[in-house]
Amino acid sequence: MNKIGKILALALLAVPSVLSGQTVRKDIPDLEFARFDKNKIIFLGDSSAFEKAFSKMDAALLSGSGNFRIMHIGGSHVQGGTLTRRFRNDLLALGDGIDGGRGMVFPFTAAKTNTPSSYRSRYEGEWEATKNIKRDLPRRLGLTGMAVTTSDSTASVKIVLKARNATPADPDFSFDRLNILGYATDGERFPVVVLESGDTLQGVRVEDKSCWSYLLPEPQDSVKVAVAGHGGELTLTGIYLDNPSPGISVTGIGVNGAAVPSFLRCEDLERDLRMVNPDMVIFAIGINDATGKNFTQDEFIAGYKRLIARVRAVNPDCALLFVTNNDSYKRVRRRVYAVNRNGLEVQEAFFRLCQDCGGGYWDLFGIMGGLESMKKWEEAGLARRDKIHFTDEGYTIIGDLLFNAFMEKYIEHLRRRTWLV
Secondary structure, eight states: OOHHHHHHHHHHHHSTTTTTTSTTSOOOOOOTTSOGGGOOEEEESOOHHHHHHHHHHHHHHHSOOSEEEEEEEESHHHHSOHHHHHHHHHHHTTSTTOBOOOEEEOOGGGGTSOOOTTSEEEEESOOEEEETTSSSOSSOOOTTSEEEEEOOTTOEEEEEOOOTTOOTTSOOOOEEEEEEEEEEESSOOEEEEEOTTSOEEEOEEOTTSSEEEEEEEEEESEEEEEEESSSSEEEEEEEEEEOSOOEEEEEEEEOTTOOHHHHHTOTTHHHHHHHHOOSEEEEEOOTTGGGSTTOOHHHHHHHHHHHHHHHHHHOTTOEEEEEOOOOOEEEEETTEEEEOTHHHHHHHHHHHHHHHHOEEEEOHHHHTTSTTHHHHHHHTTSBOTTSSSBOHHHHHHHHHHHHHHHHHHHHHHHHHHHHHO
16 A cells, blocks of 8 residues: 555544544534634645645644644734634644644743743743833844843743643643753853752753753653853743654744734744744734734735745745734723724735735634624623633634634545545
8 A cells, every 4th residue: 555545544544534524623603693604714826835734734643753833823812822722722632642742832921921821831030021012122032022031040930731721622731852942141141940859950052052952851741940050141032842752733922912023023033933843834913913003905915925934934835824813993992992994904915915925814804704793702702892802712712613624624635635546
């Protein structure tokens, strides 16, 4: 049997209903104001990058080899983490033991902001935050769009891979290797990993001095990073958690208030992208771009094209999935809101982007019901009073919708491979 035949045989054994598309679909509640019939990913231009990405998913899911890496990037919808968490959990539920690594995380509490719902962070000591939403950045940033800096020798941060309000659907993540991204200035400070035993590990500084690398004695589900050395400041810009297992990895990159120019300010973005090495990027930046009075499609598209060029400089074959903004409202005065008609402009801008750059187009704006639909989601208890953000239940529905649309395309890919055999 040829290689494709073996993969398909494994598909029939491991995921017996994947070709019929029945059990892999998540049930979505009936919302009469939504347009769930529009829940499709449309390929515009060259879709060969998705075939390459799906082939990596084949290997990870069906033959237990290699890794399929996804990165979801956006603003507060992604930093909140519930949407990304649901999409990640849906993918990992396709098979046992396909955790391909947790990917990039950040100690958000040290930056005095919310941690994504899929893990927890804590801190001690004094830390100063830098975020990419500021025009003039006092410190160099990377992919996470954030940094925390300290000169406090007692300072530390901790990441715990336990979801907030965990459910049986939340996988147990572990890692036995990590990279701490950052740099020291005007001194000899460096990060150390503090083990549960109280012992500390010093990392190996990689050649380009972009991070410190650590190999742990056994798999862990949490890590504490403390400060060692004397003099100057230590800046952390991210923590990359990995394991040697083949599988699927979904990294969420989100900064509250971030727009496209925010990520363009991140000097070390390409360096960190090489570590994440995404096979597919879900672009969901736009809600904050569209709130400004001077929003224009051409400027939005031009900024996105610069960001896409930086991603493709790292991985020319990366599949791109463009997600339109949700419908939203602007606050006019206390308790008075006006619909943000720029949602229509962004919807069209993403369509143009997808045509020009090639990739997939997922029209969340249209799926949720179009202009003024956010108010109906709020009335149904699925969106918050600000009429920009969703409730946890709303984000969960959107995560399931994205998974269903993605799996529909993946099943089409499997069917094409069946035809080839």
